[in-house]
Amino acid sequence: MKTTGNTVFISGGSAGIGLAIAKKLHAEGNIIIINGRNEERLQNALKELAGATAIQGDLSLESDRLRITEELKTNHPGLNIIINNAGAAFAYLLNETRNAHEKAAAEMNTNYFSIIHFTELLLPHLLQKAEAAVINISSISVFGSHKMLPTYGATKAALHSYTVALRQTYEEQENIRIYEVYPPLVNTEFSAEIGGANGIPPSEVADELLAALEKNQFDVPVGDAKKFFSQKPS
Template identity: 30%
Template sequence: MRIHGNVIFIPGATSGIGLALAERLHDEGNTVIVGGRRADILDDIAARHPGIDTVVIDVADPASITRAAGEVLARHPDLNVLVTMAGIMRVEDWTTASGFVHSAEEVVTTNLLGTIRLIGAFVEHLQTRPDATIMTVSSGLAFTPLRTTPSYNATKAAIHMLSETLRLQLAGTSVRIMELEPPSVATDLLPGHRDEASAMPLDAFIDEVIDILRENPDATEVQVERVKFLRYGEARGDYPEVVAALNAPA
């Protein structure tokens, strides 16, 4: 993915990593469309960032995805990049069914089915563009589990394998698959997470991501240095130690 000159749709970009990435990609000379569920937040983003377009979308709702995709493509027929940013993270207790089933269903619907449905809404169009990218968003937790978030870990592991497989299927097309793999970043993905000392500052994370995209536009996995501790534990042979360190009491 080249760093500028793209038309990029980022659903799930009204806060956190998604919004910060949208702002920086816009600053780099891309046309950016931000998607989110709340029209008032989207209106505020558009007012603060002239040139960023917005569209209402709920990735947990198939009809909303279909409607939003039609709206985006009608206004931006040159769209060549989809970033499947939308996601939720929940703390779950799997020792009793009442502690996790409903939450797990919501996480799978948003994180995994949402990604699948988004790709389904845009993949045929993207293949008509001469240089296109689907950027999926997994996590360091796709490779090392955090004890308190089982469904989130599982969906992000699924996104990783989906990305690997789509890269094979789309190899003969104009569409690249890039996988963004964030570490713990200081956002509001979980209550209080923004203030955790172990979380990477958001600006530092986005700075490093932009540098990677600029220096290595053909990267298949976009990995800041901090996520490599989680990503490569098995390859290094210290996976049990990485799991223990991640899940050690604060």
Template identity: 40%
Template structure:
């Protein structure tokens, strides 16, 4: 797929992977609109990058409907949706873990918000001669990390949803569906889990561009390709290796 001269919407783009991807894709000749729930943060990012922005909490139905209305009015040529917004709780399952509340917040942002926004923007995406949806999942989408148990659940669910929607859209639309599975990335969100040892967000951004350009529907970043191969060779061994020293 040609990823130039496209109108692109990126959620969770105030920092990290979203910010780096917005910066990269705008430099490649695309019109990029960045979305974030923190008004000050997203406005600052937009000013730095010279991009349009929309303040929106993707878990808030009314704000999402307002975003979709704005897209339909001002960005009728929207061709690429990048679902990047996400939250994670670092903890272990067990007594007093409060897993229900943590998982509820994670699923609202990482899964349900993606499902809703994607469905609402399908009509405008279908109007383009070439369009794409990009879901950012993780290496935990195929085996969990014990320190991110319910976050891992959300990414496994989004992976499954992505596969099903890709198959559905391939039959009667021009919309391509890509999934990006990064390993550890150095962002604000990962600073409490050793993020300084991860790859810079710019690497993810470049992998996204290269993967979409090559029509690679599952884009593995960093250690994910190796981990994925190990998982299918020996799931139990791969899971133990992935969680070595953590349980």
């Protein structure tokens, strides 16, 4: 699909992978709208994105999803790409906690349920566009869990399953495309607890996404995640 002239909403766009993607698409000549929970961080991010817009809100809350959806449709009618990037992860060991179910519920709400709802709210708008896309930022964790993130991987596996079904649902409609990005460990504040300093730079994820958009490559493995796709039978 085209990589310039789009209006793009990026959740979790004030830092990390989201901000790297925002910068890359901004440099390509797209209108950028970033979202995050912290207003100060959003304003700092905007200093690196001249002319971009920020919408503060927590997409894990239904009331904020509804509010942000209406704001996007009213104030940004050209919106044709949403990037579901905001996520939650808890690093802990199952034998050292008594509230794994609470952590899992919070992760599942942010990484899965809220994405389904937010996408559902905006799909009627996106389907009216000549060219549109839903881009879900998944994870290498789709392919296997880690003891330090015992419930996070399951949420990303659920998101993957939903993304595949969404793609199949709209595969005959040429005006909308469904992408999934699989980052490995990335050096961000989000991953600091699990050794993120050893990960790839977030700009690498942004570069891979842009290249995939240009080629209409709907699965976008990054870094170490590529080995799982190279093992797939042709």
